[in-house]
Amino acid sequence: MTLGEGDLYASYQRLERPLFDALYRMLWNRQDCQDLIHDAFLRIWERHHRVDVDRLDALVWVTTLNLARNRLRWQRLWRTESFDADWPDSLPTPETLVDDLTQQRRLHKALRRLPAAMRDVVLLSEFSELSQAEIASVLGIPAGTVASRRHHAIDRLHALLTEDDND
Amino acid sequence: MTESTTLGPKLKPPPGGLLRLQRAVQQREIKRSHTKNWVVAGITASVLAAAVLIVSHDIARQRQITRALQQALTAPPQTHFDNGAYVSLPSHDKNVRILLIGSLSPAVPANTESTSD
Numbered sequence: 001m002t003l004g005e006g007d008l009y010a011s012y013q014r015l016e017r018p019l020f021d022a023l024y025r026m027l028w029n030r031q032d033c034q035d036l037i038h039d040a041f042l043r044i045w046e047r048h049h050r051v052d053v054d055r056l057d058a059l060v061w062v063t064t065l066n067l068a069r070n071r072l073r074w075q076r077l078w079r080t081e082s083f084d085a086d087w088p089d090s091l092p093t094p095e096t097l098v099d100d101l102t103q104q105r106r107l108h109k110a111l112r113r114l115p116a117a118m119r120d121v122v123l124l125s126e127f128s129e130l131s132q133a134e135i136a137s138v139l140g141i142p143a144g145t146v147a148s149r150r151h152h153a154i155d156r157l158h159a160l161l162t163e164d165d166n167d
Numbered sequence: 168m169t170e171s172t173t174l175g176p177k178l179k180p181p182p183g184g185l186l187r188l189q190r191a192v193q194q195r196e197i198k199r200s201h202t203k204n205w206v207v208a209g210i211t212a213s214v215l216a217a218a219v220l221i222v223s224h225d226i227a228r229q230r231q232i233t234r235a236l237q238q239a240l241t242a243p244p245q246t247h248f249d250n251g252a253y254v255s256l257p258s259h260d261k262n263v264r265i266l267l268i269g270s271l272s273p274a275v276p277a278n279t280e281s282t283s284d
Contacts, residue, residue, distance in 0.1 A: 005192060012185055020180040034181050041188055045195070107175060126174050157173060 003048040003056060011056050012041055019064055021127040026068050026119070028108055036071060040064040061128060061138045065120060110160035118153035125150050235263035 016037060023033040040063040044051060051059060111119055117139075124135045125146070136143040239256040256265040 005189075008192065009185060009189065012188055016180050016184055017177070021177055024178055025174060030181055034184055037180075038184065038188055038191070042191055042195070045192055104175065107173070122174070127177075154173075161173065 001053045003044070003051040003053055007053050007056060008041060008045055008048070011060060012037075015057060015060055018127045018129055019060070022123040023064065023068055025107070025111055025123055027071060028104075032071065036067050037064060040067055043067075058130070058134060058138050061124070061130070065138070069116065106161055110157055113160050114153065114157055118149060118156060121146060121149045122153045122157065231260055232263055235260040235265060239265045 235258045238259045253266045253268040
């Protein structure tokens with residue numbers, strides 16, 4: 001079954017939030033994340049006659065992650081990394097704001113030092129609500145690799161955060 | 168430390184994302200429809216132009232042949248032929264050749280049967 005406008009919008013409503021959560025940990029800029037999600041859905045719409053609705057959500061994740069990786073490469077190339085520190089939904093107190101900001105910066109730094117393959121597994125496992133098999137399909141890796149890579153990635157992330165605490 | 172606390176709280180995307188997508192999709196569909204109409208109109212115009220050219224060329228050629236034939240037939244007979252040979256008739260048009268082809272058998276009149284009383 002080919003993709004219709006209704007399917008596309010339903011998928012957007014379903015995935016906007018998890019996509020935003022994952023992308024924010026890669027790009028650290030709210031507007032960039034929203035633009036990228038928008039671009040990914042439009043790209044999919046451009047070839048909607050060839051898109052299978054049953055595979056839509058996985059395709060959205062693949063397309064969005066590819067666009068995010070391209071954006072990160074571009075940012076590294078031109079050294080235009082952003083960090084808008086727009087963290088919680090509720091208004092924070094000055095104390096929690098400082099704590100949150102510090103926590104964000106530490107996480108930002110740690111995630112940037114984490115290898116991309118590990119980072120993608122962690123973010124998808126945490127935010128995508130996809131099964132292990134689906135994550136494997138999105139990332140193009142064997143299903144068994146997802147669990148082991150996730151385990152290593154979490155260990156590495158904790159190590160990086162601890163290392164940052166000790167600096 | 169759990170993953171959730173490590174990776175921070177879940178966030179709320181900026182509002183208006185879906186509306187923006189819907190507008191962009193609709194604009195693209197309108198643009199695509201216009202492009203399709205222009206392509207169809209272009210192809211139709213090309214086919215019509217080609218047809219007009221072919222027909223007008225054909226008509227001109229027919230007129231040329233008719234005129235040359237009329238001129239050849241009205242000219243005084245200067246040629247003769249022997250038993251099935253063809254001869255060239257003078258043509259006033261350099262693009263038209265007129266060949267007169269004779270028959271080996273004599274022409275049979277349409278009404279050859281004689282009635283006897």
